Amino acid sequence: MKTKLIPILLLTISAISCTTQKKLATETASKSEMEIQASLTDTQWILTELEGEKVDVDQGENKNINFLLNSKDNTFSGFFGCNTGFGSFILEDGNRIRFTNMGTTRMACPDMTIEESQVLEAFHLADNFTLNGNTLSLNVGRRAPLAVFKMAEIQKDLITEKYWKLKTLEGKEVKMADNQEREIYFMLKTDENRVVGFAGCNTFGGEYSLEEGNRIRFTQLLSTLKACPDIAVSEAEFLKVFELSDNYTIDGDTLMLNVGRRAPLAVFEAVYLD
Structure with a gap:
C-alpha cells in the first residue's frame, strides 16, 4: 500500500510545482509589462x-x-x-x-x-x-x-541654481501684498538636491529629484509656522503645487510646473540677482 502512495505523492508534488512555476512566470511577465508601461x-x-x-x-x-x-x-x-x-x-x-x-x-x-x-x-x-x-x-x-x-535629457543647468519668482498660480496672476515680507519664489540647490523658497509668509524647504523626460519630484517638504492672515496668495495652494507637480516645461526664463500635460499649476520667471 505504501509503495503505491509514493508515485501518487510524487505526481501531486510535480503538479503543484508546475502550477507554481506557471504562476510565477505569469506574474513575472505581468510585472515586466507594468515596468515597460511605467x-x-x-x-x-x-x-x-x-x-x-x-x-x-x-x-x-x-x-x-x-x-x-x-x-x-x-x-x-x-x-x-x-x-x-x-x-x-x-x-x-x-x-x-x-x-x-x-x-x-x-x-x-x-x-x-x-x-x-x-x-x-x-x-x-x-x-x-x-x-x-x-x-x-x-x-x-x-x-x-x-x-x-x-x-528628453536632463538639463540641470537650465533649472537649478536660479531664483524662480512666482508669476501665476492656477492660471491667476500673482501680486505681492503690501504687508508681504518678500516675493514668492523657490530655488533648486544642487548641493544635496535641496529646494528652498518663500511661500508668502513662511519659508519652506525639502528635497527634489530630476529625471529624464523633464520629470521632477519634490519630497520631504517642511515650512515654518508663522501666521499671516492678510497674505493675498494661499500658502496651502502654492505648496500644493510642489506636492502635485510631476514634470516641468522651460522656455528661456519661464518655468512651468505641471501635473501630466494639463494647464500649468504655476508659472515662474527667472530673476538674476547681482
Whole structure:
C-alpha cells in the first residue's frame, strides 16, 4: 500500500510545482509589462525620425516635436511643430498602443520643414510600440517604425541654481501684498538636491529629484509656522503645487510646473540677482 502512495505523492508534488512555476512566470511577465508601461508614461518623448527620415532636434529651444502620456488619466498631449495636440491612449499587453479622440489647435505655419499631417498620421496608424532604453518607436504591425522618439535629457543647468519668482498660480496672476515680507519664489540647490523658497509668509524647504523626460519630484517638504492672515496668495495652494507637480516645461526664463500635460499649476520667471 505504501509503495503505491509514493508515485501518487510524487505526481501531486510535480503538479503543484508546475502550477507554481506557471504562476510565477505569469506574474513575472505581468510585472515586466507594468515596468515597460511605467517607463513609457509621464515622460517627454522628442521626435528624432519620421518615416525613416532623420529629424533635427534642438533641445535648447524646447520647440521639438514631442508628446507625453499621462498615466493618471490616460490622456496624451504634444507639440507637433506648429500646433499642440491632445487625446487619449490605451496601453495593452504585448506592447500594444492605440491613440484615440485626437484633436489639435489650428494655427497656420507655412514655413514648417515637417508636415504636421505626417506626424499626426503616425499616431493615427500606430498599434504597437518598441521601447529600447531611451528610444521609443511607434509602429504599425511589424513594418519599419512610423516614428522614432528619444527621451528628453536632463538639463540641470537650465533649472537649478536660479531664483524662480512666482508669476501665476492656477492660471491667476500673482501680486505681492503690501504687508508681504518678500516675493514668492523657490530655488533648486544642487548641493544635496535641496529646494528652498518663500511661500508668502513662511519659508519652506525639502528635497527634489530630476529625471529624464523633464520629470521632477519634490519630497520631504517642511515650512515654518508663522501666521499671516492678510497674505493675498494661499500658502496651502502654492505648496500644493510642489506636492502635485510631476514634470516641468522651460522656455528661456519661464518655468512651468505641471501635473501630466494639463494647464500649468504655476508659472515662474527667472530673476538674476547681482
